[in-house]
Amino acid sequence: xxxxxxxxxxxxxxxxxxxxxxxxRRRRKRILLSGCTTLAAFLLVVLFLMPLGYGVVSxxxxxxxxxxxxxxxxxxxxxVFEYDGEEYDVYAVPMPDGEVRELALVEKSRExxxxxxxxxxxxxxxxxxxxxxxxxxxxxxxxxxxxxxxxWNTLDFPRMFGWTLFYALTTMVGxxxxxxxxxxxxxxxxxxxxxxxxxxxxxxxxxxxxxTLVPKYAVFLQMGWVGTYLPLIVPHFFAxxxxxxxxxxxxxxxxxxxxxxxxxxGAGPIRTFLRVIVPQSIPALTAVSLFHFFYAWxxxxxxxxxxxxxxxxxxxxxxxxxxxxxxxxxxxxVMAATLLALALPLTIFFAAQRVFVRGIVISGVDK
Amino acid sequence: MSDFTEAIRxxxxxxxxxxxxxxxxxxxxxxxxYAFISPWxxxxxxxxxxxxxASLVFSTLDFQLTAPEEAxxxxxxxxxxxxxxxxxxxSLLVTLRFSILFLPLSLIFALGLALLLNSAHLKATNLFxxxxxxxxxxPLVAGIIIWQQVLNPQTGWVNRLIxxxxxxxxxxGGLRWFDNPVLVLFAFSFIGLxxxxxxxxxxxxxxxxxxxxxxxxxxxxxxxxxxxxxSVTLPLLSPVMFFNLVIGSVGILQYFVVPWVxxxxxxxxxxxxxxxxxxxxxxxxxxxxxxxGAALAWFIFIVVAAxxxxxxxxxxxxxxxxxxxx
Numbered sequence: 001x002x003x004x005x006x007x008x009x010x011x012x013x014x015x016x017x018x019x020x021x022x023x024x025r026r027r028r029k030r031i032l033l034s035g036c037t038t039l040a041a042f043l044l045v046v047l048f049l050m051p052l053g054y055g056v057v058s059x060x061x062x063x064x065x066x067x068x069x070x071x072x073x074x075x076x077x078x079x080v081f082e083y084d085g086e087e088y089d090v091y092a093v094p095m096p097d098g099e100v101r102e103l104a105l106v107e108k109s110r111e112x113x114x115x116x117x118x119x120x121x122x123x124x125x126x127x128x129x130x131x132x133x134x135x136x137x138x139x140x141x142x143x144x145x146x147x148x149x150x151x152w153n154t155l156d157f158p159r160m161f162g163w164t165l166f167y168a169l170t171t172m173v174g175x176x177x178x179x180x181x182x183x184x185x186x187x188x189x190x191x192x193x194x195x196x197x198x199x200x201x202x203x204x205x206x207x208x209x210x211x212t213l214v215p216k217y218a219v220f221l222q223m224g225w226v227g228t229y230l231p232l233i234v235p236h237f238f239a240x241x242x243x244x245x246x247x248x249x250x251x252x253x254x255x256x257x258x259x260x261x262x263x264x265x266g267a268g269p270i271r272t273f274l275r276v277i278v279p280q281s282i283p284a285l286t287a288v289s290l291f292h293f294f295y296a297w298x299x300x301x302x303x304x305x306x307x308x309x310x311x312x313x314x315x316x317x318x319x320x321x322x323x324x325x326x327x328x329x330x331x332x333x334v335m336a337a338t339l340l341a342l343a344l345p346l347t348i349f350f351a352a353q354r355v356f357v358r359g360i361v362i363s364g365v366d367k
Numbered sequence: 368m369s370d371f372t373e374a375i376r377x378x379x380x381x382x383x384x385x386x387x388x389x390x391x392x393x394x395x396x397x398x399x400x401y402a403f404i405s406p407w408x409x410x411x412x413x414x415x416x417x418x419x420x421a422s423l424v425f426s427t428l429d430f431q432l433t434a435p436e437e438a439x440x441x442x443x444x445x446x447x448x449x450x451x452x453x454x455x456x457x458s459l460l461v462t463l464r465f466s467i468l469f470l471p472l473s474l475i476f477a478l479g480l481a482l483l484l485n486s487a488h489l490k491a492t493n494l495f496x497x498x499x500x501x502x503x504x505x506p507l508v509a510g511i512i513i514w515q516q517v518l519n520p521q522t523g524w525v526n527r528l529i530x531x532x533x534x535x536x537x538x539x540g541g542l543r544w545f546d547n548p549v550l551v552l553f554a555f556s557f558i559g560l561x562x563x564x565x566x567x568x569x570x571x572x573x574x575x576x577x578x579x580x581x582x583x584x585x586x587x588x589x590x591x592x593x594x595x596x597x598s599v600t601l602p603l604l605s606p607v608m609f610f611n612l613v614i615g616s617v618g619i620l621q622y623f624v625v626p627w628v629x630x631x632x633x634x635x636x637x638x639x640x641x642x643x644x645x646x647x648x649x650x651x652x653x654x655x656x657x658x659x660g661a662a663l664a665w666f667i668f669i670v671v672a673a674x675x676x677x678x679x680x681x682x683x684x685x686x687x688x689x690x691x692x693x
Contacts, residue, residue: 030488033488034488034489034490036488037483037486037488037489038488038489038490038491040483041483041484041489041495044483045495045498045499048498048499048502048561049498049501049502050517050524051502051510051513051514051517051524051561052501052502052505052513054513054516054517054523054524055513055516055517058516066522067521067522068522069521069522069527069537071522178406178407178410179407181403181404181406182403182404182406182407184403185399185400185401185402185403185404186400186403186404189396189397189399189400189403190393190396190397190400191396191397191398191400191401192397194400197404197408200411201407201411204411204415205614206613206617206671206675207415207419207668208617208620208621208664208667208668208671209621210621210644210647210663210664210667210668211418211419211422211664211665211667211668212414212415212418212419212422213418213651213664214418214421214422214425214651214657214660214661214664215417215418215421215422215425215661216414216418217652217657218430218432218435218657221432222435235410235414237406237410238406238407238409238410238411238413238414239406239407239410241407244407269399269403273403294504297506298506298507298508300507300508300624300628301623301624305652316506316508317506317507317508317509318508320506320508320509320512321508321628324508324512324515324628331516331519331522334512334516335512335513335516338509338512338513339509341506341508341509342504342505342506342509342510345504345505345506346501346504346505349497349500349501349504350497350501353497
């Protein structure tokens with residue numbers, strides 16, 4: 001297009017030239033707008049994700065610099081040089097010729113000290129006149145990867161991961177299977193009070209869990225379930241209102257002809273459900289499963305309540321809150337543990353982000 | 368999410384359908400229907416209906432967790448105590464005060480983000496969507512701990528960033544996010560806004576379902592960006608906004624995990640973290656007053672129900688259910 005403008009300004013009649021000029025102006029305006037929008041979004045996302053960056057940086061610092069208000073932003077440590085089996089601090093030393101050299105201090109004394117050049121130790125000791133205390137220590141980028149190992153071992157992460165995975169996966173299976181059955185019942189069968197029952201199901205989404213908590217806790221305590229995973233897992237096998245709602249919306253979009261064909265072939269409702277509905281609904285079932293998995297991974301209140309004092313069983317969220325309380329003087333370890341806890345969900349999310357976005361679309365906003 | 372309210376209307380319509388005697392085939396279909404929904408039906412009775420009623424019974428008992436055999440009927444005294452307990456009213460006030468700050472903030476932020484991510488001018492849309500959603504994937508406790516350190520008065524980046532602008536933020540006279548009863552509401556809000564991804568995606572899906580012809584028609588009529596937003600986008604998005612408002616209000620009345628992880632049931636600073644559910648949890652489970660706890664739980668239930676009713680009542684004045692929807 002720009003070629004045409006360059007080639008024809010003189011020959012083209014006036015109105016056409018105006019048209020091409022407006023087009024260029026419009027195009028320029030569009031580029032400017034899109035540049036500004038993208039830049040604004042970029043700045044906003046940097047600000048929004050800043051805490052994550054802070055987390056990564058803090059988790060890699062050592063104990064002293066993480067609690068030092070004046071420490072540098074990146075994890076750094078004073079550089080040392082090993083010479084003859086001893087460690088010496090490295091300082092920035094202004095030499096008489098005006099050059100500043102990074103030298104290891106091997107012999108301290110008040111008015112003059114002896115240094116060694118780490119780059120060329122064989123050159124021998126360098127005598128320097130001046131007070132070594134006035135020198136600036138040289139620091140270098142020094143991420144403390146060991147923090148992760150220490151946090152991993154102190155918190156007994158494998159056990160916590162194990163319990164969290166166990167809880168998330170069993171309740172995911174229970175919730176998705178039962179919700180799919182219920183959703184199919186509401187989507188395809190006509191029975192008395194169906195509308196009222198479905199409205200009741202939706203209303204339970206708004207029901208505050210507190211109002212059922214006291215008697216449930218008392219009964220579970222009587223049954224000896226408190227302190228085990230049973231009160232957390234069993235209720236999930238009785239369908240979840242939100243999952244039922246999402247799956248029903250999806251089932252309604254499946255053409256009825258498919259089921260009728262199966263029925264003519266002699267399949268009963270259960271076989272029709274398994275052979276026709278389930279294979280047709282894999283994307284919706286995947287999305288609902290993922291949503292549930294993350295819900296369970298995040299769940300805090302009920303595990304805290306029902307597992308009670310049984311800290312050996314604590315899933316990640318509960319364990320992390322204990323750890324952060326106990327180790328508040330070691331923020332670098334708490335942060336390393338925190339990053340370990342969010343690594344798995346964030347990885348799954350980045351890997352499966354398509355399913356997520358589709359999951360929201362399935363949820364019936366966009367029919 | 369407009370389908371949510373539509374489903375309820377549909378349910379109402381069905382209830383009004385005339386009754387006809389059922390044929391054997393219809394009865395068979397009904398039996399299968401009940402069979403399929405039975406997991407929910409049984410679960411509803413066991414884990415919702417009976418416990419709600421039991422809660423009401425519990426609220427009339429003096430029932431200590433440590434001595435269940437000594438439970439005794441005390442009539443309405445738990446209720447009288449709930450309504451005269453200053454902590455009940457403080458916690459209700461604390462909860463309402465935070466919702467007045469946070470609900471508009473989060474709804475507007477989620478809408479703004481969705482508009483930005485839906486903008487035709489934005490490049491790398493998908494990347495931005497994923498990045499803005501990512502913090503919602505951070506487990507809540509992990510997010511709380513991260514923010515606790517980012518907002519640390521001395522070492523946190525927020526105060527150090529503010530200090531770059533010349534305002535004194537660190538030090539003794541600085542911004543102590545977790546020790547000041549007003550600032551702590553903003554700390555709660557930051558943590559909450561980090562999890563705004565779900566609401567944002569719901570808005571985004573709502574925006575994408577608005578037919579583009581409407582925008583084209585509005586543009587032809589000479590409507591600018593602001594006019595199109597007010598006359599096309601917002602009315603057509605109002606069912607989605609209504610859904611977000613209802614879910615958000617009901618959720619915020621049950622705000623618990625953030626204040627609990629940060630302050631336990633201490634109410635620090637100065638009672639600002641004594642939310643309704645913290646008060647309930649402290650009484651029912653920390654002190655073991657199950658009878659009094661049940662009365663408080665019913666109190667919360669009534670507040671939630673009343674608020675939901677009010678919200679649904681206002682819906683007709685501002686929520687558009689366009690009949691032109693296909």
